[in-house]
Amino acid sequence: MITVSGISKSFKVAQRTSGVKSAVKALFRREYTEVAALNDISFSIAPGEIIGYIGPNGAGKSTTIKVMSGILVPDRGSCSIMGYTPWLDRVAYVKNIGVVFGQRSQLWWDVPVIDSFELLRDIYDVPQPEYESNLKLLTETLDLENIIRTPVRQLSLGQRMRCEIAASLLHSPSILFLDEPTIGLDAVSKIAVRQFITRINKEKGVTVILTTHDMNDIEALANRILLIGKGSLLFDGDLNSLRDKYADDSRTGVSSIEEIVVRMYEEYQIS
Numbered sequence: 001m002i003t004v005s006g007i008s009k010s011f012k013v014a015q016r017t018s019g020v021k022s023a024v025k026a027l028f029r030r031e032y033t034e035v036a037a038l039n040d041i042s043f044s045i046a047p048g049e050i051i052g053y054i055g056p057n058g059a060g061k062s063t064t065i066k067v068m069s070g071i072l073v074p075d076r077g078s079c080s081i082m083g084y085t086p087w088l089d090r091v092a093y094v095k096n097i098g099v100v101f102g103q104r105s106q107l108w109w110d111v112p113v114i115d116s117f118e119l120l121r122d123i124y125d126v127p128q129p130e131y132e133s134n135l136k137l138l139t140e141t142l143d144l145e146n147i148i149r150t151p152v153r154q155l156s157l158g159q160r161m162r163c164e165i166a167a168s169l170l171h172s173p174s175i176l177f178l179d180e181p182t183i184g185l186d187a188v189s190k191i192a193v194r195q196f197i198t199r200i201n202k203e204k205g206v207t208v209i210l211t212t213h214d215m216n217d218i219e220a221l222a223n224r225i226l227l228i229g230k231g232s233l234l235f236d237g238d239l240n241s242l243r244d245k246y247a248d249d250s251r252t253g254v255s256s257i258e259e260i261v262v263r264m265y266e267e268y269q270i271s
């Protein structure tokens with residue numbers, strides 16, 4: 001369903017030292033350094049998998065999600081998702097995917113949530129009966145009834161995230177990209193979001209690619225883990241094989257998933 005082969009992506013970042021003199025100099029001659037965000041990344045994902053895509057800050061997780069969702073064009077490599085190349089076939093492709101960036105909103109800030117949903121229905125060309133049945137299911141399971149008529153700017157972070165997840169699923173996508181969907185949520189909202197992800201995966205077979213720093217998300221959801229560090233893919237396997245490799249039951253009993261990940265980061269020298 002998803003094949004990523006040899007993807008590399010670099011960014012040019014303008015460099016400037018502080019001070020007026022260097023600001024004036026930069027007007028005439030800019031200096032750049034190149035940041036290699038992704039370096040020859042390859043993996044495949046089968047339908048119905050829930051992938052935990054983990055790694056420390058700046059590892060390249062969001063860049064990978066942006067390439068896979070067609071927002072960024074890589075410098076090298078290929079990517080085939082349901083037969084589409086995301087950045088080439090964008091219009092047809094996006095009908096098959098849902099994307100949630102925990103740090104950004106896809107909802108219109110000043111209008112009630114339901115207006116954003118209706119706009120998304122029109123953008124994605126969702127037939128009315130399908131829209132209504134999805135909206136009903138999402139409203140019930142994500143508990144949106146009391147917030148759906150409120151403008152987004154008046155919602156709390158947890159309320160907004162539940163709306164963001166609903167917005168990404170109104171068009172019945174087969175693949176859901178979640179970039180830090182539980183960031184800043186309280187315990188109740190985190191559990192609600194996790195239960196919901198499990199449900200759409202089990203009942204509708206939605207394939208989920210999840211990036212998170214919350215290892216409880218990984219423990220609750222992921223049946224396979226991909227570890228990225230400094231732009232390179234370092235580990236591809238399940239949680240049990242990670243535990244077998246890194247858990248230290250001689251001293252402390254079974255180590256927590258957080259400790260296991262720290263050990264893994266240390267081994268790969270990416271912490």
Ligand SMILES: Nc1ncnc2c1ncn2[C@@H]1O[C@H](COP(=O)(O)OP(=O)(O)OP(=O)(O)O)[C@@H](O)[C@H]1O
Nearest residue numbers: 011012013035037056057058059060061062063064
């Ligand atoms: N638009 C951009 N311009 C310049 N550099 C960028 C840009 N986007 C990402 N980078 C750089 O690419 C590298 C990977 O960034 P990315 O956002 O993919 O990391 P991440 O694993 O998602 O990190 P985090 O966990 O902190 O969100 C970082 O060094 C980052 O500074």
